[in-house]
Amino acid sequence: MPISHHIHSDIVLKRKHSGHYNVQLLIPMLLLIGIGIVMVYSASSTLAHEHFNGEYYFLKKQAFFAFIGIIVLIGFKNFPYTYFTYLTYPLIILSLVFITAIEIPGLGVEVNGASRWLNLGILTFQPAEFARFVLVIYLAYSMSKKENSIKSFSIGFLPHFILLVLFALLFLHQPDFGSIIIFGALTWIMLFVGGVPIMHLLSPLPFLSGLLFVLMNQKPYIIDRFMGFLDPWKYASDEGYQLVHSFMAFGSGGLFGAGFGQSYQKLFYLPEPHTDFIIAVIGEEMGFIGVIFIITLFVVILHGGIRIALRSDEPFGSLLAMGLTTALALQLFVNLGVALGLLPTKGLTLPFLSYGGTSLLISMASVGILLNIEEAAT
Amino acid sequence: MKSISTDNTKYHIRRRINFVSCFFLLLLITIVFRAGYLQIWCASSLSEKAEKQYEKSLSFYGKRGVIYDRNLKKLADTLSITSIGAHPRQIKNKKTAAQRLAGVLSESQSVIYRKLSSPKPFVWIERKVSPAVSHNARTLKLNGIVFKTEHSRFYPNKTLAAQLIGFAGVDGTGLEGVEFAYNNVLQGGNGKLTFLKDGRGQRFESPNHDKQIKNGYKRELKNGNDLILTIDRNIQYITEKVLAETVKKHQAKSGMAIVMTPQTGEVLALTHYPAFNPHAFNRYDKTQWRNRIVTDPFEPGSTMKIFSAAAAIESGQCSPNTSFYCEKGSYRIGRNTIHDAGSHSFEWLTLHQIIKYSSNIGVVKVVEKIGKDVLYNTLIQFGFGQKTGIDCPSETSGTLAPASKWKTIDTAAIAFGQGIAVSAIQLVTATAAIANHGIMMKPYVVKAITGESGQLIQSFSPTIVRRVISETTARSVTEMMVSVVRKGGTGVNASTDGYFVCGKTGTAQKINPDGKYAKDRFIASFLGFAPAYNPRIALLISIDEPTKEGYYGGTVAAPAFRKITSETLDYLNVEPDTSGAIDSGLTASLNRGPQG
Structure with missing residues (x-):
């Protein structure tokens, strides 16, 4: 082992005894959550004022979720992550149950023609967010258990691919095409990191191409979205609407932004200003500088997550840390990519910043687990 | 064994994690560049596009x-x-x-x-x-x-x-x-x-x-000014009532009438039947909106003869007593034959009689005597072929070709009102000039502009256009027009109880789409003023395509003239010239003119 690793482990050991909390993860996370609460308020106050009898409606809820999130984070920080190996299969079954439950009338909540929320009486809950978290645990567990047989197609690749297809089929029914892409990318990256040979990873390509062709014929809304993505100004009144208004928000913000609370696009021009398109409101109010600042905070968090993955002593911890970090990274890339017109429209929140309880709790739970992996890494 | 395998696995995992990290970095760089492109490079064009959708003007x-x-x-x-x-x-x-x-x-x-x-x-x-x-x-x-x-x-x-x-x-x-x-x-x-x-689309404030x-919404806006027209609502009402009755009685297509003060050019009434309801103007055809009296030219027919007569007398070449041979009702000019209306076959008529009986051949003979240039110049003096300058939109100038382009038949036709197009306002303005001792006034409909509290902002006074004919000529033409409404004249139905009135009938053939004159479609009109020797109103009434109970100007339009004149003079409290009916030329010739 390299010498630097020994030194590092000693420091971690010392810090562990003094009740250490990793500042590299926690400070940017708390900053993002704080900015998130403020920006959720800015983006939603008019909407909240008119539809929920109070401009602080979303702010209060988001602050409450953040508070719960901190408890969850502390809980997972002190929950030995190795116990997840025993919980993997129950969690998979639970997530499948949640996704299936969306189909049950009265439980599923339909928003914009797609059912993605589960109504649990007191709160609504997004099963896809939970399932993504479970997928990471499962892949980390499964691959760490298989060790060298990971190179075998039927052991290392096929079972993981089959679970992915199962999720995909369920999402297809909602329909939630975006989650399929995210789950696919997440699975591929984790299988790659876990040591699955490149040829195995490329093997489903012919099958996927055929599937894509069938999908485009059966779900024409995917093509519409894609056209709106390619030339949003031409489809500015329908498919390109969100994108065009997102562009205008970013452009109006310029380098330094219009100032806090000064976004006009959030006033019923830009759809979902406090959830999927919160970065556009930040871009308009805080400018390019603000966007860079947000991205920097994420880079620090991702770097911290990757460092924990690299430092973990055993494959499960390493793969789990990398998987959780990758899930956050993918969410960041897709959300920003969509708002900036680099990817077709997809309803995905920005971790820590967007309004939404499920997203915030899962993200904070991920950080808690990362901290636990770090503490165990000696 | 286990340890070696783990270390080996860890080595591979680390290598691949580093690879994935590089991939993430690449994506982040792309995102940052894209954000910079939108927020710096495209900032002005995007914010301009955004501005446009925020602004709403009222x-x-x-x-x-x-x-x-x-x-x-x-x-x-x-x-x-x-x-x-x-x-x-x-x-x-x-x-x-x-x-x-x-x-x-x-x-x-x-x-x-x-x-x-x-x-x-x-x-x-x-x-x-x-x-x-x-x-x-x-x-x-x-x-x-x-x-x-x-x-x-x-x-x-x-x-x-x-x-x-x-x-x-x-x-x-x-x-x-x-x-x-x-x-x-x-x-x-x-x-x-x-x-x-x-x-x-809802308004919002942004400091x-x-x-x-600033304060644009609350600012008091100045009210518009008021207009006082020359129109007299009562005379307008009388005119519209009589016109409507006449059009209905004769089952005509439409009709128009104007009443004007000859000394000033003020329009007292101006109407077209059928009218439209201005509260629901959209329910009417657009062609019904326009003020045809001012906008539409038409061939006037025999009413034009008074201007031919005026030209003859003003030229000094004729007097009202000058006689012309009327060819027994049929006069050939080149390939065309001119007839007198009805079954008249006049032989010798004086100019005075030519007007009274409305002889086409007679007036052609008169114009042949004075020449086309004299006629043309007089018509120009009377304002034909030019806009009167009335303050109404879309005025027509009518059509009057220069005399140099007139062939013999054109000169003959123009003498009795064919081959020339005039507007109703031109006709009545020209007639008013005869009534006003030869001085033509510019017609107008707006008398004054007043402000919010009734204060006068601008008043429009009568404008003299020019002297058209001498006072003597005007007097002579008036006498001829008086004789028209006397016994034997074509306009006898226009004679009004208690007043000397004067005028001229017109029965113009309409032109078919093929360019020929129609045998069964006419414009019946009456053009005159009253009282004849102290005129208070000049009046034109014109009925388009009467189909029932006659079609002559003297049958259709003259009675309407009588009714309007009678009621209007009564309304204006004009003292009657005599207390009884005037049905013969006796009184007039004793009192006024040399002619019967």
């Missing part, structure tokens, strides 16, 4: 001015109509508010309560309420209840003088007639308010936005 006008007749009777007015709305969020006790509003409005309490409970920022409670209702609602002094006043153009006499007055559109801009021609005077001051709208007009 134009406001002050109250449009009133149009009065010459006696200050309203012809067009602007009513303020109030609508009542509410900002539901500003109303604390919605139940009480609904209950109190229901007491004064026609809506029920439950309906009002439902509207007040709306989540929308603004709702209409009741639109276009009466002044009394809005007054009562105002006295409730409820918070959150607003009163919005809109202006609506109102024509109290409905169709009266519709084509002359025209109408204003929903936005309060004059579109036809006087409303159009004097739009700048009538229209109030305007204000444009640019405000910011959100994605739903940062420099394009907002």
Whole structure:
């Protein structure tokens, strides 16, 4: 082992005894959550004022979720992550149950023609967010258990691919095409990191191409979205609407932004200003500088997550840390990519910043687990 | 063994994690570049596009001015109509508010309560309420209840003088007639308010936005000025009534009539039948909107003979007594043959008689004597072929070709009113010049412009155009026109009890689409003034395509002339010339002229 690793482990050991909390993860996370609460308020106050009898409606809820999130984070920080190996299969079954439950009338909540929320009486809950978290645990567990047989197609690749297809089929029914892409990318990256040979990873390509062709014929809304993505100004009144208004928000913000609370696009021009398109409101109010600042905070968090993955002593911890970090990274890339017109429209929140309880709790739970992996890494 | 395997696995995992990290970095760089591209490179074009969708402009006008007749009777007015709305969020006790509003409005309490409970920022409670209702609602002094006043153009006499007055559109801009021609005077001051709208089109305030007009919304806008027309509502009414009766009686297509003061050029009445309802102008064909008296040229027919006669006398080459051989009713010029109307076969007639009996051949002979240049110059003097300059939109100049282009047959035709197109306003203005001792006045319909409190801003006084013919010539032509309405004359039906009147009949053949004269489609007209020796009104009445109970000007239009003249002179309190009926030339020849 390299010498630097020994030194590092000693420091971690010392810090562990003094009740250490990793500042590299926690400070940017708390900053993002704080900015998130403020920006959720800015983006939603008019909407909240008119539809929920109070401009602080979303702010209060988001602050409450953040508070719960901190408890969850502390809980997972002190929950030995190795116990997840025993919980993997129950969690998979639970997530499948949640996704299936969306189909049950009265439980599923339909928003914009797609059912993605589960109504649990007191709160609504997004099963896809939970399932993504479970997928990471499962892949980390499964691959760490298989060790060298990971190179075998039927052991290392096929079972993981089959679970992915199962999720995909369920999402297809909602329909939630975006989650399929995210789950696919997440699975591929984790299988790659876990040591699955490149040829195995490329093997489903012919099958996927055929599937894509069938999908485009059966779900024409995917093509519409894609056209709106390619030339949003031409489809500015329908498919390109969100994108065009997102562009205008970013452009109006310029380098330094219009100032806090000064976004006009959030006033019923830009759809979902406090959830999927919160970065556009930040871009308009805080400018390019603000966007860079947000991205920097994420880079620090991702770097911290990757460092924990690299430092973990055993494959499960390493793969789990990398998987959780990758899930956050993918969410960041897709959300920003969509708002900036680099990817077709997809309803995905920005971790820590967007309004939404499920997203915030899962993200904070991920950080808690990362901290636990770090503490165990000696 | 286990340890080695783990270390080996860890090594591979680390390598691949580093690879994935590089991939993430690449994606992040792409995202940052893209953000920079949108926020720095495209910033100005994108923010410009955004600005455009935020801004919404509204134009406001002050109250449009009133149009009065010459006696200050309203012809067009602007009513303020109030609508009542509410900002539901500003109303604390919605139940009480609904209950109190229901007491004064026609809506029920439950309906009002439902509207007040709306989540929308603004709702209409009741639109276009009466002044009394809005007054009562105002006295409730409820918070959150607003009163919005809109202006609506109102024509109290409905169709009266519709084509002359025209109408204003929903936005309060004059579109036809006087409303159009004097739009700048009538229209109030305007204000444009640019405000910011959100994605739903609702207004929002932003202290940062420099394009907002300060206080633009609250600013009082100047009201428009009022117009006083030369029109007399009563004479207009008389004229319209008689015209409508005449058109209906003879089952004609349409009709028009003008009454003018010869000494000033003031138009007292101007009408076209059928009219349209200016409150619902959209329900009528556009062709019915225009003021045909001013805009439409037509072939006048025999009424033109008085101007040919005037030319002959003014030239000094003829006197009213000069005789012409009338060829027994049929006169050949080149390939064309000219006939006299009916079965007349006159031999020798004086100029005076030619007018009285309306002999086509006679007047052709007269014009042959004086020459085409004299006729042309006189017609130009009378204003034909040129606009009169009346203050109504889209005036026609008619058609009068220069004399150099007239062939022999053209000269003959023009002498009795064919091959020339004139407007009704030209005809009556020219006739008024004869009535006014040879001096032609410019016709006009607006007498004065007054301000909001009635103060005079501008008055329009009569304008002399020129002396057209000498006083003596005017007198001679008047005498000929007097004889037209006497026993034996073509216009005997125009003679009016108690007054000497004078005029000339016209029965113009209409032209078929193939360019030939129709045998069964006529314009029957009567052009004259009254009283003949102390004229108060010049009048033209023209009936298009009468199909029943005659078609001659003397049969169709002359009786209408009599009725209008009789009622109008009575209304104007003009002292009668004699106390009885004037049905022979005796009185006139004894008192006035050398001619019978």
